[in-house]
Amino acid sequence: MTERNATDEPSYVEGAMLITTNLSIQTPPHFGFWSTVHSHGWCALPPFHVDKHRRTLTRLLDLRDGTLVHCELRDGSGHIVVNVQSHKKLVDDQREEIKASLREALRLREDLSEFYGVARRTPRYRWVHSAGAGRLLRAPTVFEDVVKMICTTNCSWALTETVVGNLTRFLGKQFAGDICSFPSADALAGVSESFMRRTIRSGYRSPYLLELAERVAGGRLDLESWRSSSLPSGDLFREVRSIKGIGDYAAGNILKLLGRYDYLGLDSWVRGKYYELHKRGRRVSDRTIERHYAPFGRWRGLFFWLEMTREWYKQKFPF
DNA sequence: GCGTCCAGGTCTACC
DNA sequence: GGTAGACCTGGACGC
Numbered sequence: 001m002t003e004r005n006a007t008d009e010p011s012y013v014e015g016a017m018l019i020t021t022n023l024s025i026q027t028p029p030h031f032g033f034w035s036t037v038h039s040h041g042w043c044a045l046p047p048f049h050v051d052k053h054r055r056t057l058t059r060l061l062d063l064r065d066g067t068l069v070h071c072e073l074r075d076g077s078g079h080i081v082v083n084v085q086s087h088k089k090l091v092d093d094q095r096e097e098i099k100a101s102l103r104e105a106l107r108l109r110e111d112l113s114e115f116y117g118v119a120r121r122t123p124r125y126r127w128v129h130s131a132g133a134g135r136l137l138r139a140p141t142v143f144e145d146v147v148k149m150i151c152t153t154n155c156s157w158a159l160t161e162t163v164v165g166n167l168t169r170f171l172g173k174q175f176a177g178d179i180c181s182f183p184s185a186d187a188l189a190g191v192s193e194s195f196m197r198r199t200i201r202s203g204y205r206s207p208y209l210l211e212l213a214e215r216v217a218g219g220r221l222d223l224e225s226w227r228s229s230s231l232p233s234g235d236l237f238r239e240v241r242s243i244k245g246i247g248d249y250a251a252g253n254i255l256k257l258l259g260r261y262d263y264l265g266l267d268s269w270v271r272g273k274y275y276e277l278h279k280r281g282r283r284v285s286d287r288t289i290e291r292h293y294a295p296f297g298r299w300r301g302l303f304f305w306l307e308m309t310r311e312w313y314k315q316k317f318p319f
Numbered sequence: 320g321c322g323t324c325c326a327g328g329t330c331t332a333c334c
Numbered sequence: 335g336g337t338a339g340a341c342c343t344g345g346a347c348g349c
Binding site (some may be wrong): 154155156158159162163197201202203204205206 | 340341342343344345
Binding site (some may be wrong): 153155159205244245247248249267268269 | 326327328329330
């Protein structure tokens with residue numbers, strides 16, 4: 001089907017008049033909207049938000065010209081219905097930018113045909129294709145993905161939610177009420193380490209986050225080029241790994257969000273899951289886990305992650 | 320309510 | 335190259 005836009009309609013949120021624009025984004029065959037949204041924890045971190053009752057994913061986008069738009073995504077048939085709210089009427093370029101950002105986040109342009117071919121030939125992964133699983137939700141920007149990944153290291157998920165929530169609340173741009181954007185590198189680079197520690201609660205990760213933001217804001221580090229990098233995965237891994245605060249776990253998972261699945265990105269949760277599924281709870285070395293998935297070649301990280309999270313799909317996403 | 324212990328990745332110093 | 339200890343927070347637990 002062709003992509004289409006509907007007419008602009010005004011509405012009101014907390015006294016502010018908002019313009020509503022309806023957009024539609026075509027999806028590839030066998031795309032699973034909810035399988036992608038719930039592919040990992042990003043959907044629970046602002047400025048993403050899942051509304052279980054309305055069956056929507058919402059996301060605040062900060063466009064290149066500084067315009068904030070609130071997007072509410074719904075699963076359509078062969079397309080995604082996007083309800084966009086903005087303070088001013090959107091022009092064509094802005095509409096296209098919104099659709100491009102959402103395609104990036106939902107990985108709609110990623111060619112997974114080879115991966116699905118392997119999955120269909122492997123009995124224990126035949127469910128993947130029919131579930132529309134395999135696309136891992138990511139942020140519209142690499143900067144946001146990297147910051148969030150650092151915020152997942154060495155802490156509970158509850159703390160990750162707290163820190164990311166504080167980043168958007170205190171350093172993002174306010175759209176309406178408590179709906180704020182993810183902070184830009186400029187905004188993050190402009191605060192002190194003590195503010196990060198006391199207010200953002202990012203603890204010892206604070207200097208790492210500030211150094212990252214300062215390098216990006218100063219133009220000394222181009223994270224966004226990573227998504228189109230021609231570097232071999234090993235070289236890209238080493239480049240990602242060279243950022244302070246990013247070790248093997250974080251780098252492996254950032255590579256997955258860049259479309260490279262050569263690394264497993266092991267943390268305590270997935271190790272425990274592997275022991276449970278394959279070794280009756282007995283611990284084994286990381287090398288043993290890596291050997292197990294080596295036959296899947298460049299898709300091993302994706303097969304590994306989907307096997308570890310298969311229960312989520314069976315339970316229709318319990319989070 | 321308070322204090323203590325522990326889990327969670329990464330960095331750095333040291334061997 | 336491998337290892338120990340520090341980093342910081344929040345949850346669990348005992349008192």
